[in-house]
Amino acid sequence: MAPIISAEHVTKVFRQRVRRPGLLGSLRDLAAPVTRPVNAVDDISFAIAAGEAVGYLGPNGAGKSTMIKMLTGILAPSSGKVMVLGRHPQANRVENARQIGVVFGQRTQLWWELPLSESFELHRRMYRVPSEVFARNRADLTEMMGLASFLERPVRHLSLGQRMRAEIAMALMHDPKILFLDEPTIGLDVVAKDVVRKFLSRINRERGTTIILTTHDLQDIEEICPRLIMVDEGKLLFDGAVADLRARFGARRRLVLEFSREPGFVHLAGAEPDGGEGHLRSFLLNDDGRSLVELLAALQADADLRDVRLHEPGIEEIIRTHYQRRIETGRAA
């Protein structure tokens, strides 16, 4: 099936002003500003099919929002090509906007001073939603997101959690084919996050709405997105199933052994010691197919093993390992 979103060698360069020190420097900056290019997005390609839910992940400043802004048509790429639903989103901004829904966690699409219901009404007119479609969607979304109790309240009086639910509901009022979410759970409490995640996952499943979600909260991705695109410093690091991430980044399972008494140095063939004190010893397992039983059988008989725990690495850990490694190599260089 043809992708509904594609990025081909997309690069976005911003010009950043370089400030020179001192009074003389600021005068020179004024007369002849010096800028240097910053690649917010650096040669990224991917394709997304209809109905997918994709997590777009990266640390702050990795170029996530810039990519979303290019896909939603509010920025043009410096080079390369983005296509959304067969169009260049920036050249066809208005037509593109009609078919997508967008939620920016840190900005509001709602009318701050007006009651929520009026924001919905304005949205209906701007997106030219037929009355019966609007009535049905409004009723459904109000029920699913629990908006009924504050529909008539001005948006500025809503809590962040209420507002975010309303933002997402509004973004879906016109039955968009694609829903873009930029940090939709930022600043929300655990309960609100849970509501939002369950809802998004349901919309993706039941309505077949394609979801692209940027976040740095990995749980968002674990619960909503089977596919993950990972970027860092503008570059693509990983694009594939969340399940394949471990293999790709070589994150290892951790084995923790608990002894009844201080065991001294413990050697475990096929595993690398990774700290531990007192009665505990921790190992990182080399993924060489050896079974746990085999590993433990090799322990000395008098080791007095009391308990064994095995930790599978979550994406969070995998990615943390990656970033730490990057910082370390950066320092070494």
Place this chain on the structure above:
Amino acid sequence: MSAFLALIRAAFRRESEHHSRNVFRILGSLVEILARISIWQAAFGAHPALYGITLSQMITYSLIGGTILSSWDATMIVRDVGATIRTGAIGSSLLRPVGYPLMLLADQLGVRLFDWLLVSLPVIVIMGLIYGIEPPASLGHAMFFLGHVVVSLAILMLTGILIGLFSFWVFDAHSLEWFMRGLLAVLSGGLVPIWFFPKGLAEVAHALPFSWITYQPMAVYLGERDLAASALSLAAGCGWTAALGACVAFVWSRACGQVVVQGG
């Protein structure tokens, strides 16, 4: 069209939420009109007329020209556009399936209509009762005046949007705002009618569209133009409106490539 009207209404509703601010706007406008009238009273002194204009005509000019035809507050749009660019809030507007200049126009119209109804009208009534206000020179003049009011509104809004769009290149919207405020205060005839201008400046003012904001409509209202001249002036104003509209469309098409959305 439905979206456009809905946006006008939303801006109107938003303005009506600021109760205390609106009370102070009425008070501020009353003081401003009082100051203008006092200045003209002092300038006329014992003279019944200056350059063929009577004090009573000047009071009417101050009252209407300083309220519904005033350019002063319309410069706020430049500040607003500048702020949305600086904070990156422009991104939210650009996500909507409506042309950005059209959204700006609807928003400004909503604000302006609110101002007319809840600030200008009370001020005209109150000050008119105290100082007296002249009616339009004739029914024909009244009709042409109404046409001019529409043109005045269009030229003012389009000028504001045009200068506002320059914020995409000039990051300091404040300087743009004051440039527009000064430019319009003088060249619209809002502070001093163009018939009191020195010859050279008057020629400049006539050659630009801004005199249609305050001066031309008031000249028609007060009967300083005959009906034929009023019709010509209205046609010229419509021409300027079309030209400014084309400028806005052109500058916006340039600005689109210039968009930098600030912040994450």
